[in-house]
Amino acid sequence: MAERLTKISKNIYPHNMIPNNFTYYRPANLAEAIEAYTMAEKDGLHPLYLAGGTEITTFCRQGTIKPGALIDIKRIPECLRLDEDGDEIVFGSALTLNEVAESGSYPLLSRAAGIVDHTVRNRLTLGGNIAGRLPYRETVLPFLLADSLVRLAGPGGERVVPLSDLFSKRLKLAPGELLVQLLIQKEAAVGPWYYRRDVTKTRLDYPLVMACFLSINGLIRMAVTGAYGFPLRAREAEAVLNDSAVRLTDKPARAIAAIPYSFSEDMRAGGPYRQMLLERSIAQALGELRGRE
């Protein structure tokens, strides 16, 4: 019987079909987006904001998520901004990674946005990468290093807050809150930087370790993802890297020892291997950044 039901189910839902129905909203502005969320939530539809959809369509097809409503934010002007505003550079959350990379507004971000393949990057957005479900969230690293602010909109109104106040392993938004923009100071965008991304086979793979470094006023900042299962700004490591009392050759190992988390262990790589990769990244970053200063 179960086998027969499975056959019937496959006939009804071909493998390429998203089986659950949902309501699609396309708001023209932030107020409409929040209104759509509030209405859908009231109706018990468990809405999600939809940007590039690379994760959402895949997870819907797999049945991992079953939202009753999707709210497409790609036509909201504030979410598409990419320009300068006084001393700040504004990045809208619905910008694709190719748009961000091609702009060259923040060279470290351009490099960090070089994930997945070029065609997917025409859809994958900044907001989707940072606020999505996959744990790597590579593009948050340059924003953590730049002490970015985030502009949010939600049923409780709009607010601008430091990214570091909201980001702990993932972006912690209030219910119904939408990531609208990320803002950085122009001076942060031009600081010397170093980037390294280690993978198992091809550059399209998820990172085993991805580390970003940014030097501002002669002090090195460091952020990493892949190594610990979530992205983080490694402030404890930064204290070691910027401590002139620590010998240069000792800094990579001591910086890692200062980070209060264990390395990820999975079928792609063991913890000691990831540790070696991160140590190597730190050593190379120190060499590169010292050379540039």
Add this chain to the structure above:
Amino acid sequence: MIKYQGTVSILLRVNGESREVQVRPADTLLQILRNHLGLTGAKAGCENGDCGACTVLLDGRPVKSCMILAVEAEGTEITTIEGISNTVVQRAFLDEAGYQCGFCTPGFIVNSFALLQAHPDPDKETIRMWLESNLCRCTGYEGIENAVRAAVETLRSPDPKE
């Protein structure tokens, strides 16, 4: 605000024509192109955004149509492999045997077409970066790369006929 629920009628601009289709919001663009509009050039391969066999252009940029809802494509210019037939790029794939079984070929041609629109004289790294979005399980990559280079050469000539 646009709100679509159940089965709705939308207009899609495909290969320069307006086409009315009945869709569920959950239908992907690939499904609608193939099953409703009869445009079967875009292939259903992995349907996970990995293989690129379903590549089409949205406003000139290559995208994987298995990862896009048809309703999201409303208001954009969609170009499929059927819309770029008899182009220099397509002919180059034929001349250079840039195909084996042919399943992945439409995706490669569409992506290569967009590549040469954006970069008429791409360097090796740019070609690699764009084409790594597509998989050829017959592993005929050399012929594919040769086809792109041949198309570049043809387009450089005074009368490329594209």
